[in-house]
Amino acid sequence: MNLRFYLLRRIALIVPTLIGLSILTFSIARLVPGDPVGLAAGPQATEEIKEALRREFGLDQPLPAQYINYMAGLFRGDWGQSLYTRRDVLPDLRTFWPATLELTTIAVIIATLLGVPAGVISAMYRNRLPDHVARILSLFFVSFPAFWLAMIFQTWFGRDLGMFPINKRLPVLVAPPPTTTGLFLVDSLIQLDFETFMVSLRHIFIPSLVLSFSAFASITRITRASMVEALEKDFVRMERAIGIPYRIIIFKYVLRNAFIATITVISLNFGWLMAGAILIETIFDWPGLGLYAVHASLSLDFQPIMGIAFLYGVVFSLINILTDMVYGILDPRIRYG
Amino acid sequence: MAESDKRKTAKRNEARSARWENFARGLYRFRSNRLSMIGLLMLIFILLVAIFAPIIAPYPEDAAGKTRVMARLQPPSEDFVFGTDKIGRDIFSRVVMGTGLALQVGTVIILLATSIGVTIGAVSGYAGGWVDDILMRITDIFLTVPALVLAIAISAALGKGIINAMIGISLVWWPGFARLTRSLVLSLREEPFVEAAYGIGAGHMRIIFRHILPNAVSPIIIKMTTDFGFAVLTAAALGFIGLGAQPPTPEWGAMINDGRRYFPDEWWIATFPGLAIWLMVFSWNLIGDGLRDVLDPRARR
């Protein structure tokens, strides 16, 4: 089977899962006790105004009909309207999402840059001091509540040492680069605006570093385990036996093999970190989905909640497909079937 | 009949003693793992703190709603080892009094998630066919969205409060257990002793609960242990957002949120509950890490 066919099949397979997800988010939204319309209509609304609103939001129809409307809306790109801000959900997600994506991506890169070498060192010095140190460190950092560590780091690096900006994506007076992707790092590079690039890199560094810690442990662990496994493979023993330097073996043969399992964990982490970003963003005033999500869930504003859950579902599924593709590139033996 | 009964008992005894031997061997390996022993000691310490909290805490009433406005925002001192908060409550007493709550929250979440997940996983793996398909599709749906996002959504919908937060987290935590149990059951289903039990006419429920699951216990326990710390972390996160325990409950996540506004000048308000969470999670992670070595020796060589 070729790659294109495989991809189409995988994408087709997402559909039932996403339908299931939409049912799930819809049910959660309908769990909401109380009267969301009362909230939307404002304190002085009369019963007629509320009734009109109920019609406007389609809340006067039976549940299955409401669900079908909701589904149809999802496809049309109408993800509903926030009851609280009265803004449409999809444009809002489009506004806030790039900030979260950028934060998460950099965090995953940092976690990989820290975690993979740590895992490699652990495996190379198995059951010796470096192994133990790496193991303790990874467990040590993953055990901190990320939002707490964020406060501490913000104060140390931002306020006390003055090494990094305290919050936000850019200084107030620096206009964001013209939007192509919404990722400031990418957009500024497209414009060849290296100054903005560096400034936004400095802004993103501490938040993404803090965020990366929660992925550090699992990446280290899986890298180590798969390295150990690969190191014990026959061909590695043989190569050692015929005198190929250890370093070359590690980097040329073992790491490549080990990286396949690691890729899975990294991609899983992407989803987790995207969720973790919700907590980090509130600390760093990072204008992403996090603040939006927290606010929506505290105010029982169910349309944005549904929208966010759905967006995360779509992104997560796409990442899974992407991961499988990377597998294929790294390991040509894997057949898409 | 009597003959077969005897054989059955013998067989069961044999299985039991084999299991016991495994356990003893594991225990030995666990005890020789210094890090895990440290983790266990830390956990025992935490348990003792939780049990004797009212004795240890100098001002246990501060957890219930006592205020002391004349001593607000005091830095750590002899009277208040961890300082006081915005309304003069002793942080140390509140951290200590909150220990039991954190343990309870973790326990409830893990037990609920395990019982849902194991049941679904076992049924799914044992039944196979369309039952398996449906159950696993449902599991997949839950796995499509990061647990924290879904937990926030469900807890928010259920309403603020520690109980709802626990329910919300449990409802998103079970799929991992379901997946694990299913794979264990799938491999155990083909084992001779299961087929034998089936052959002598044991019911499905009996086979699942008496023959299959006892042999799948170790990996499930590992997962319960490693997940415990993260369950506590997630609950603290909900508390931090404001969806968890409501004031004046001394919930650690909520206490951090409380102290955030006064950070870093009155750093002690947020710092000590944060360290308490860390200690709890770290101890569970150390234990889980050790257990993984013990019960799943392949993972660490």
Added chain:
Amino acid sequence: MSKRMLVIGLLLGLLLIPSVTSLAQDDILLYGGNQDIENIDPATGENYSINAALRSLYDALYIYRGSDTIPHLVDSYEVNDDATVWTFHLKDNAVFHDGSSVNADAVVYSFNRILAISGPPSWRWATIADENTAAAVDEFTVQFTLTQPYAPFIGTLPQLFVVNPAIVEANLGDDMGQSYLKENAAGSGPFTQGRWEIGNLYEFIAVDDYWAGWTGDDHLDGFVWVIQRDASTQLNSLLAGETHIADTVAASDKEKIVGSEDYVWEEHGGFFTNTLKMNNTGEYTSDINLRKAVAHAMNYEAMVEAQDVKITILPGPTPANFVGYVDGLDYPKYDLDKAREYLAMTPWPDGGITLDYVYVTDFPREEIPGLILLEGLAQLNIELNMIPMLWPDMTASCGSQETGPDIINIYTLPPFLDPDAHLYNQYHSGQWGSFNSCSFYQNDRVNELLDTARVIGDAAERAALYTEAQEIIAAEQPSVWMYTEDSSISINNCVKGFVYSPMYPITVLFQDLWMEGC
């Protein structure tokens, strides 16, 4: 390997080089604002941050400067004897940003739009006006014929921001232009919109040839409202020179501002009033003795100690520095014995009940009084259930008696300087449904007094009516009267032209400010 390490090291090193932040050459004021500006539609938005934006983007008939209500779009006015027909002659040089004239038609259009949409700002006029009230007499004369006499009418007019009808009509949609105006201004004000990053910052650019001229020696080229929700962030940014004004710095950090010559700590007593509204129709709180018991179980002195801001305990329904204050009312003090006496007269003499206490999520100034009351009530064997809510949910819960909480913490700011502004919306039962009247208080005599006082011109006669009303209210204890709060704002010394106004205590009038050597 080592080469790679070198590259990584270099990259990390680059990160550490502080980049030169391009500071503005223009006089752009950076304002650290505690609150988002979610909406700039004059018909639906109203809170301190939205109003600050509206004052900058739009012009209203009147404007508050300090404690005075000053004609703005208005040149002169006449009113008939019973305060029903108000005629305003507009200035003829006011122009919208698109160059068209701000005329009587625009005023009528804006007024009717507010009434028709009946959003939060409309309560001022909902009971005294209908769609026939406003009429254009000629191009620059507008007449309001009220449905009932209303003496303090002018006090409501600073909130009547005039929209450009042509722009609204062009973007009408199916909601009277609400979707459009939510994020786009259609005004004539001293500023226009610049960068508009929802949830992050909002830039306002000065109109150089502003029709009304600028009041100060100089004026800003623009300002940026930067959302900074954390008090500590606000302080840090101000001290680091990243912002020029911080509107929410904790009182505990006052020394850091006052200690430096570069900053001013503007602190003023105001009318920002905090009360605990008890639902007078609730299961327990409908009992007057229970309400009195609650009021006596509140440790007011402890609250003064515990609040992060300077507060003054309220001596009854009206703040002592506000118009219409009645001296010598008997108001409760913290006294548990007395509280027990009152409790003994209720159906629950030994307590054993639970009351809900609703307050704004993540807002310690409302949480702290709850914790103090919780402690007091615990000694009466009454449990207090703390329920944090978001503000819109709180206002929604005040929508009806059934959903009104037992006790709810509400901040009110009288929108103009008249006893009517303070008392009518809180204690007249016709106002039920608004958060101001979340105590669901009803007393026919009070209603009558408040209604009568509205239409009388004679000051002494009005004062007598208001005094009687307040005596009745004080005796019935519909709410626990808590305190008025001093408001503070921290300003970099290079910002000139600040004049405190009790009408917008937490923020500034941007059009009157300018900068020198920032």
